[in-house]
Amino acid sequence: xxxxxxxxxxxxxxxxxxxxxxxxxxxxxxxxxxxxxxxxxxxxxxxxxxxxxxxxxxxxxxxxxxxxxxxxxxxxxxxxxxxxxxxxxxxxxxxxxxxxxxxxxxxxxxxxxxxxxxxxxxxxxxxxxxxxxxxxxxxxxxxxxxxxxxxxxxxxxxxxxxxxxxxxxxxxxxxxxxxxxxxxxxxxxxxxxxxxxxxxxxxxxxxxxxxxxxxxxxxxxxxxxxxxxxxxxxxxxxxxxxxxxxxxxxxxxxxxxxxxxxxxx
Numbered sequence: 001x002x003x004x005x006x007x008x009x010x011x012x013x014x015x016x017x018x019x020x021x022x023x024x025x026x027x028x029x030x031x032x033x034x035x036x037x038x039x040x041x042x043x044x045x046x047x048x049x050x051x052x053x054x055x056x057x058x059x060x061x062x063x064x065x066x067x068x069x070x071x072x073x074x075x076x077x078x079x080x081x082x083x084x085x086x087x088x089x090x091x092x093x094x095x096x097x098x099x100x101x102x103x104x105x106x107x108x109x110x111x112x113x114x115x116x117x118x119x120x121x122x123x124x125x126x127x128x129x130x131x132x133x134x135x136x137x138x139x140x141x142x143x144x145x146x147x148x149x150x151x152x153x154x155x156x157x158x159x160x161x162x163x164x165x166x167x168x169x170x171x172x173x174x175x176x177x178x179x180x181x182x183x184x185x186x187x188x189x190x191x192x193x194x195x196x197x198x199x200x201x202x203x204x205x206x207x208x209x210x211x212x213x214x215x216x217x218x219x220x221x222x223x224x225x226x227x228x229x230x231x232x233x234x235x236x237x238x239x240x241x242x243x244x245x246x247x248x249x250x251x252x253x254x255x256x257x258x259x260x261x262x263x264x265x
Contacts, residue, residue: 001013007258009233009240010242011241012227012230012243012244017056017243021056021243024060026060028060028062028065029062029212029213029218030067030209031057031060031068031221032205032219033068033221035087050090058129065128066099067096069087069127097129097131098125100125101123102123107181124208132212134213138207138211139170140175141172143173182203202228202231209229210236219233220242221241225253227253230256230257231257
């Protein structure tokens with residue numbers, strides 16, 4: 001099967017990931033993707049078959065592979081759909097473990113609502129086939145108590161406090177699991193509309209790729225959209241496979257990936 005676009009690091013396929021993934025005969029190290037959210041967007045009339053997509057994704061995950069599923073819910077007069085939680089639980093039924101439930105916090109509300117607090121986040125469900133093979137936790141949270149000594153204590157099942165050994169605090173600690181980014185439509189890197197209605201922030205893709213893979217690993221985005229995940233993977237020396245059912249988005253992703261690669265800080 002001939003890719004729509006290919007270079008040393010990237011392959012992009014035009015078509016349905018349910019059909020293409022089984023033909024690739026490949027096991028990947030990270031699946032990083034964002035599916036259509038209920039019926040919030042219409043992508044060329046394509047119908048999102050979650051069950052078929054989920055099975056195709058889990059089939060290419062080997063032991064230790066991580067899936068980052070970035071998703072939100074539609075809201076109407078009956079309330080929120082709750083489909084994001086249903087999808088995460090379905091992945092568990094398909095044999096994955098829910099490693100972490102993370103939050104992608106946006107820098108503003110896209111559609112403020114008159115009867116709810118403004119919605120500024122999406123879920124990032126981190127699932128894995130067994131325990132994650134790679135965990136490179138990002139340590140860029142400024143520690144207010146750096147240089148002081150503290151204890152990592154815990155409580156047992158009866159509520160008794162068990163004191164840990166005193167250790168000096170580092171200047172920077174591991175991030176919280178709420179990550180804040182500028183919304184992707186007007187990316188922080190370019191300030192331009194990427195030609196896609198729901199662009200993945202490049203920094204979000206970068207940070208997950210750094211966390212769950214090592215250099216030379218394989219990243220897959222089966223609903224690649226404008227190609228943020230592929231661009232980030234290439235800049236970080238990871239191989240990547242992207243699949244997109246809409247040809248116009250394949251073109252956008254290919255143009256991003258064929259540009260000169262600069263270091264992604």
